[in-house]
Amino acid sequence: MTKVSRLVLALAGVAAAAGPWWLGDGPMRFLSELFLMLAMAQTWNLLAGYAGLVSMGQQVFVGLGAYSPFVTSIALNLAPFWVLPVAPLVCAAVAAVVALFLFRLREAYFAIGTWVFSEVVSLTISKIERLGGERGMGLPTAKLIDPRWLEPLTFWLSTATAAGAIVGTYALLRSRVGLGLMTVRDNDLAAASIGVDVWRCRFVAFVLAAAGCGLAGAVSFAATLYAAPSLAFDPNWVVVMMFVVLIGGIGTLEGPIVGVIIYFTLRELVTVVFNLSAGWYLVGLGLAAIGVMLFEPAGVWPLLRKRLGGDWLSVRRQPPATQPIGGTAGDSAAG
Amino acid sequence: MIWIETMVNGVLYGGLYGLLGVGLALIVGVMRVVNLSHGEFIVLSAFVGVSLAHVMPGVHPLILLAPVAVIAFALGFGLQAVLVNRVVTRPDPFASILLTFGVAVVMRNLMVEIFGADPRNLPAGRLAHASTTIAGLSVGVLPILILIMSVALFTLLQLVIMRTRFGRIVRATADNRDVVRLMGVNPGRVYNVVMGLALALASVAGMLLAIRSSFTPYSGVERLLISFEVVVLGGLGTFWGAMVGGIALGVAELVGLKFDPNAGPLYAHLLFLVVVLMRPNGLFGARP
Amino acid sequence: MTLLEVDALDAFYGDFQALFDLTINVDAGETVALIGANGAGKTTFLKCLVGLIETKRGEIRFAGEPIGREPAERISRLGLSLVPEGRLLFASLSVEENLTMGALNRRPGSWTLPRVYDLFPVLRERRRQMPNALSGGQQHMVAIGRALMSNPRLLLCDEISLGLAPLVIDQIYASFARIRAEGASIVLVEQDVKRATSAADRVYCLLKGRVTLQGPARGLARDQLSRAYFGA
Numbered sequence: 001m002t003k004v005s006r007l008v009l010a011l012a013g014v015a016a017a018a019g020p021w022w023l024g025d026g027p028m029r030f031l032s033e034l035f036l037m038l039a040m041a042q043t044w045n046l047l048a049g050y051a052g053l054v055s056m057g058q059q060v061f062v063g064l065g066a067y068s069p070f071v072t073s074i075a076l077n078l079a080p081f082w083v084l085p086v087a088p089l090v091c092a093a094v095a096a097v098v099a100l101f102l103f104r105l106r107e108a109y110f111a112i113g114t115w116v117f118s119e120v121v122s123l124t125i126s127k128i129e130r131l132g133g134e135r136g137m138g139l140p141t142a143k144l145i146d147p148r149w150l151e152p153l154t155f156w157l158s159t160a161t162a163a164g165a166i167v168g169t170y171a172l173l174r175s176r177v178g179l180g181l182m183t184v185r186d187n188d189l190a191a192a193s194i195g196v197d198v199w200r201c202r203f204v205a206f207v208l209a210a211a212g213c214g215l216a217g218a219v220s221f222a223a224t225l226y227a228a229p230s231l232a233f234d235p236n237w238v239v240v241m242m243f244v245v246l247i248g249g250i251g252t253l254e255g256p257i258v259g260v261i262i263y264f265t266l267r268e269l270v271t272v273v274f275n276l277s278a279g280w281y282l283v284g285l286g287l288a289a290i291g292v293m294l295f296e297p298a299g300v301w302p303l304l305r306k307r308l309g310g311d312w313l314s315v316r317r318q319p320p321a322t323q324p325i326g327g328t329a330g331d332s333a334a335g
Numbered sequence: 336m337i338w339i340e341t342m343v344n345g346v347l348y349g350g351l352y353g354l355l356g357v358g359l360a361l362i363v364g365v366m367r368v369v370n371l372s373h374g375e376f377i378v379l380s381a382f383v384g385v386s387l388a389h390v391m392p393g394v395h396p397l398i399l400l401a402p403v404a405v406i407a408f409a410l411g412f413g414l415q416a417v418l419v420n421r422v423v424t425r426p427d428p429f430a431s432i433l434l435t436f437g438v439a440v441v442m443r444n445l446m447v448e449i450f451g452a453d454p455r456n457l458p459a460g461r462l463a464h465a466s467t468t469i470a471g472l473s474v475g476v477l478p479i480l481i482l483i484m485s486v487a488l489f490t491l492l493q494l495v496i497m498r499t500r501f502g503r504i505v506r507a508t509a510d511n512r513d514v515v516r517l518m519g520v521n522p523g524r525v526y527n528v529v530m531g532l533a534l535a536l537a538s539v540a541g542m543l544l545a546i547r548s549s550f551t552p553y554s555g556v557e558r559l560l561i562s563f564e565v566v567v568l569g570g571l572g573t574f575w576g577a578m579v580g581g582i583a584l585g586v587a588e589l590v591g592l593k594f595d596p597n598a599g600p601l602y603a604h605l606l607f608l609v610v611v612l613m614r615p616n617g618l619f620g621a622r623p
Numbered sequence: 624m625t626l627l628e629v630d631a632l633d634a635f636y637g638d639f640q641a642l643f644d645l646t647i648n649v650d651a652g653e654t655v656a657l658i659g660a661n662g663a664g665k666t667t668f669l670k671c672l673v674g675l676i677e678t679k680r681g682e683i684r685f686a687g688e689p690i691g692r693e694p695a696e697r698i699s700r701l702g703l704s705l706v707p708e709g710r711l712l713f714a715s716l717s718v719e720e721n722l723t724m725g726a727l728n729r730r731p732g733s734w735t736l737p738r739v740y741d742l743f744p745v746l747r748e749r750r751r752q753m754p755n756a757l758s759g760g761q762q763h764m765v766a767i768g769r770a771l772m773s774n775p776r777l778l779l780c781d782e783i784s785l786g787l788a789p790l791v792i793d794q795i796y797a798s799f800a801r802i803r804a805e806g807a808s809i810v811l812v813e814q815d816v817k818r819a820t821s822a823a824d825r826v827y828c829l830l831k832g833r834v835t836l837q838g839p840a841r842g843l844a845r846d847q848l849s850r851a852y853f854g855a
Binding site for chain 1 (some may be wrong): 428567600612
């Protein structure tokens with residue numbers, strides 16, 4: 001990472017930490033939502049863009065991430081923000097178990113299988129009266145939170161979650177598992193033949209993505225102090241995650257950032273500027289996704305990259321320097 | 336007794352589920368595409384049916400099945416020709432599902448804006464609730480009709496695919512889209528017709544479902560998941576497998592609803608997950 | 624009369640150039656053999672002829688008509704028929720259905736289903752079987768029969784002896800006499816140089832996408848062929 005990047009990041013970090021003092025409640029809430037969406041998009045991107053797993057049921061982890069801190073908070077009589085770590089743990093555990101049978105399905109079948117699983121969890125929770133059933137549950141422990149700190153806390157947590165998602169994904173991809181993942185993405189047969197444990201790489205990615213998504217869901221719902229199955233397990237979560245990644249640029253770390261900016265711009269344009277009902281921005285999002293799939297499947301970021309020059313968050317590695325083994329020039333050590 | 340009646344009704348409705356899924360199975364089998372907007376087209380057909388019924392109040396919904404199916408065929412043909420054909424040749428297996436998912440989102444939200452989110456259904460008068468007694472069991476007349484129609488359509492489909500010149504061309508194109516060009520066949524045109532056919536079949540199922548229960552623009556999700564489960568349960572490449580898969584799901588759902596009235600499609604989904612866990616290739620078939 | 628004229632043909636797979644400046648001719652009634660090692664470009668060449676590979680540089684003329692930019696579906700109606708490498712039969716169709724698929728584009732001519740069964744009697748017994756129930760040689764027969772059903776003027780055969788027992792290859796090559804007698808010209812792509820030169824009138828040799836040798840089939844010396852085949 002260049003010096004300029006480091007400086008920019010440091011400044012951004014300071015600005016974020018000081019956020020509550022120079023941002024109003026409205027802008028803070030908006031940014032919180034944006035950062036949480038970014039975090040979720042990064043997890044979907046990790047799955048689809050790097051592990052080759054297209055999950056259309058990722059909303060199950062948003063929902064589980066929403067409900068688990070609520071339940072824990074009530075059980076332990078603690079403010080929800082203290083028990084947020086429960087969310088990624090529960091989601092990781094569920095993901096680990098469910099991977100065992102969903103991984104038997106390939107490609108499109110895996111995609112819809114995850115969706116079916118999400119519906120099963122959603123329907124099951126709707127039937128549990130102690131969790132509020134279909135109407136959902138509020139948070140009696142909300143009284144333990146000082147209301148003046150609700151927005152700032154949410155803002156910091158959202159920023160941290162987004163930063164964590166990006167840093168975490170970056171670190172994972174630069175690790176051995178990450179290198180394995182990228183070979184799997186490009187050609188899983190070839191990857192297996194050189195000894196990459198395809199299943200394990202995908203499993204790690206799936207569990208980590210679930211955890212990340214769960215944490216984002218937890219922060220999102222802790223802030224609203226209310227969770228209901230129709231909201232927590234709404235397929236629109238994955239619709240937005242997916243389209244943000246697709247439009248922004250799948251398989252790159254910068255893509256979801258670009259995608260999230262485009263998404264929120266579109267949403268504000270449609271609902272605020274043109275004053276249309278919310279469904280229309282989803283129509284716009286869908287049309288944009290169709291356009292991207294037809295004409296520019298790599299998304300917007302690669303186009304921008306050419307203009308702006310240089311990668312910001314590239315995970316590409318340098319190949320090892322080749323040394324001739326006493327042969328003629330042009331022989332590569334890699335063979 | 337009531338359990339047997341429930342199971343029988345489950346079998347009868349299962350034919351409907353089979354019909355929902357067989358269109359998707361056709362598309363997957365012929366062009367290796369999973370059309371994620373399948374559910375939305377099913378719902379759209381029901382909306383078209385409701386609109387037609389509004390405009391022609393004397394006409395029984397069952398008669399409207401034909402014009403709706405024709406409209407659905409045209410829509411499917413158009414979807415394939417304009418959009419899906421462009422991604423069908425790409426090596427990326429996700430291109431078509433991501434594209435059709437985009438179509439689904441656009442359709443779903445357009446339908447909300449145009450038709451509103453209120454639940455609708457297709458009134459079929461006395462038929463919807465009439466029942467008759469067969470062998471001492473009380474069974475609905477509509478479910479029997481549905482089963483007869485499903486079996487008839489399945490048989491027709493099987494005949495067309497296995498015994499006609501067109502069916503031969505479809506099977507050949509499914510086997511090898513390049514070699515079939517050497518025989519003068521344009522695979523894209525074959526796909527257009529197949530997609531049209533698939534959606535026409537799905538529209539019949541959609542209309543029948545709309546008679547039985549109400550729907551909203553959001554019902555497409557449930558229709559898609561059922562269709563998909565039928566395809567996977569039945570195993571790829573067999574139409575009658577889809578029928579059996581549909582019946583299994585229908586029975587699971589109705590039996591489940593009997594002792595758990597608010598479950599919705601939960602037990603059908605659970606059956607699907609259990610089968611997938613034990614037999615990932617479906618009950619009959621080739622690998623997905 | 625020149626049936627097929629290929630002039631300075633270049634072919635690419637993406638950025639990779641597979642054929643360089645190929646010039647090949649086939650006269651009506653001829654049997655031309657195209658020999659060369661694996662990867663020499665023989666299959667690529669045939670695919671260009673039938674339109675499965677788009678060619679942007681060079682000319683292909685069939686019976687005087689330019690076909691270099693035509694799609695495969697249209698070319699198949701003009702009288703060019705391919706027996707693809709690896710047979711590539713339709714696995715979901717029976718033997719007879721495979722053969723009838725070949726007739727979708729039939730031109731007027733003498734090859735009909737009964738005639739094909741006369742040529743390969745074993746297929747008549749197995750007409751309702753699926754291709755995977757047949758032996759390799761029988762599958763080749765189906766592939767050839769399927770190509771014949773359109774009554775081609777030019778039959779392109781890609782490596783039809785690959786993987787077959789010599790006796791079976793004899794049988795298949797024997798059928799060429801009938802095919803020629805009914806008026807078709809043949810392009811034979813082969814790795815087996817002896818077979819190719821004994822069955823053909825003229826020979827072209829390809830190496831790495833270029834023509835390295837051409838001449839009458841029986842007039843070429845062994846070392847000449849060897850050099851052209853393997854490169855010096």
